[in-house]
Amino acid sequence: MNDQELQILVENISLESFAKPFIHRAYFNRRLKTTGGRYHVQSHNIDINPKMLSEHSKDVLIGVIKHELCHYHLHLAGYSGKHNTLAFKRLLKTVGGSRYAPAPVDNRPLVYICSHCGQTYRRKRKIDVKKYVCGKCRGKLELKTGDD
Ligand SMILES: [Zn+2]
Ligand SMILES: [Zn+2]
The missing domain is CATH 3.30.2010.10 (Metalloproteases ("zincins"), catalytic domain)
Structure with missing residues (x-):
């Protein structure tokens, strides 16, 4: 439109x-x-x-x-x-108007960081850190919070 x-x-x-x-x-x-x-x-x-x-x-x-x-x-x-x-x-x-505008969707990717080697991964969706590990060293991934 x-x-x-x-x-x-x-x-x-x-x-x-x-x-x-x-x-x-x-x-x-x-x-x-x-x-x-x-x-x-x-x-x-x-x-x-x-x-x-x-x-x-x-x-x-x-x-x-x-x-x-x-x-x-x-x-x-x-x-x-x-x-x-x-x-x-x-x-x-x-x-029948809307009372509030719906909150805009946050398009920023989620950032995961390997707790072992520090490699970062950007993902659109949440991943299961119990199932997925770092592709480089197989270390544990952690969701990085806050602004990157
Ligand atoms: Zn208004
Ligand atoms: Zn790693």
Whole structure:
């Protein structure tokens, strides 16, 4: 999905779920890290984290779009549109938007280190260190914790 398709999706959801047009811009923003989307009070535009689609699903994306559209429509109607307001909670519930964006998946590989020779191994998935040993020296592998 590109920005153009996202724009059309947001416009459609706005009409279907809020019965009001979305007349600003929506785009994917790769720099969003911890949130699924962001509504900009100044420009009225909506940023969407592309990971909502690439790492989750279209349903998750739609839930996030509805959440941001709650901010959008409440703000344009003169409300603060903040999360803790009754107006926000009610509208979010009515349209079925997501309360929180799902946490982004951590893509960093796990690092295992041989306790004997120090050789490191990077793995996408967790490995059973009782079964797998160092390929060089057959030493015991340990999961390295923290940033590498
Ligand atoms: Zn929000
Ligand atoms: Zn080793």
